[in-house]
Amino acid sequence: MIRSSLLVLAGVLSLGAQASEPLRGDEGIGYYVAVDSLATIASGTYAGQANPNYGRLTFLFDHGNHFHGIGAYSYTGPGSAPVVNGTNANNRIPETYTLAAPLPLTAGSGSYAGLLVSGVLPESALQHEYSYLGMSSIQSLAGNPAGSERDVLFNSSGGRWNGTLDNVSVALKLESITPGLKVAANGDTDLFDTGNLYLxxxxxxxxxxxVFWTAAGAAPGTYSAQFSLVNLGSNLAVRDSGTFHFDFAVAAPVPEPGTWAMLLGGLFMIGLTAARRAR
Structure with a gap:
């Protein structure tokens, strides 16, 4: 009976661990930009307080039938004396609660040959659903049949995110970045080489x-980029977003077979010499 229960539990965990596909995954889109329309926090420690993220651009992760707000303005401190925080605890991609490793940068091809680049990961990877790095307006999900997957996602959370962004021009602001990490798009290999705003x-x-990239010889380790969303349009009612991060990893190079052979040979000789001296 115990073994049977464990097998059932293992099956549940396995299903829960499978990565989901974003609705526009075939286009490389896994994230959206929307404006938060929730004026008052309804539950939790800060229930009844004004929502500090209200009216702000918000970076959203497509999680199937709902969104996760990444880096939204939030409160810290006691409910009786809340302090506004320009981000939230859930402000990294991959999301830290999953315990997923940073998104790996791997060998590029074509115009990215000779570089280490981001890309969509295999479905078996824990970070798979986070690796669709494309971003789009929330309004790209509007106008679909009622009850369809896109309609459900668009109107999730009671329609909190489905407002229009009229007279809003969205810019991505680079707040900080690990030296050696670059961002490319639309034929430009370094979007932030002359400034920290990209429209x-x-x-x-x-x-x-x-596309995030480093040189092929970049030092192994974690490379991070911190961003916020800025409104450059005439609709001043829409304010800038909180800050959020993308985390990437450059793996240590794998030694060539010949290197392993030399290493093992060297260890053998050291061991042989030590054995002779011990006689």
């Missing part, structure tokens, strides 16, 4: 497909 486009209609 994504009109609030209701943009798509953005970035």
């Amino acid at each position: 994504l486009g009109a609030g209701n209609s943009f798509d953005f497909l970035p």
Whole structure:
């Protein structure tokens, strides 16, 4: 009976661990930009307080039938004396609660040959659903049949995110980045080489497909980029977003077979010499 229960539990965990596909995954889109329309926090420690993220651009991760707000403005401290925080605890991609490793940068091809680049990971990878790095306006999900997957996602959370972004021009602001990590898109290999703002486009209609990259010889380790979303349009009621991060990893190079042979041979000789001295 115990063994049977364990097998059932293992099956549940396995299903829960499978990565889901974003609705626009075939286009490389896994994230959306919307404006938060929730004026008052309804539950939890800060229930009844004004939502500090209200009216702000918000970076959203497509999680099937709902969104995860990444880096939204939030509160810290006691409910009786809340302090506004310009981000939230869930402000990294991959999301830290999953315990997933940073997104790996791997050998590029074509115009990215000789570089280590981001890309969509195999479905078996824990970070798979986070690796669709494309971003789009929330309004790209509008106008679908009622009850369809896109309609459900668009109107999730009681319609909190489905407002239009009229007269909003969305820009991606680079707040900080690990030296050696670059961002490319639309034929430009370094979007932030001359400034820290990149215009994504009109609030209701943009798509953005970035590629993150390093040189092939980049030092192994974690490379991170911190961003926020900025409104450059005339609709001043829409304010800038909180900050969020993308985390990437450069793996240590794998030694060539000949290197392993030399290493093992060297260890053998050291061991042989030590054995002779011990006689």
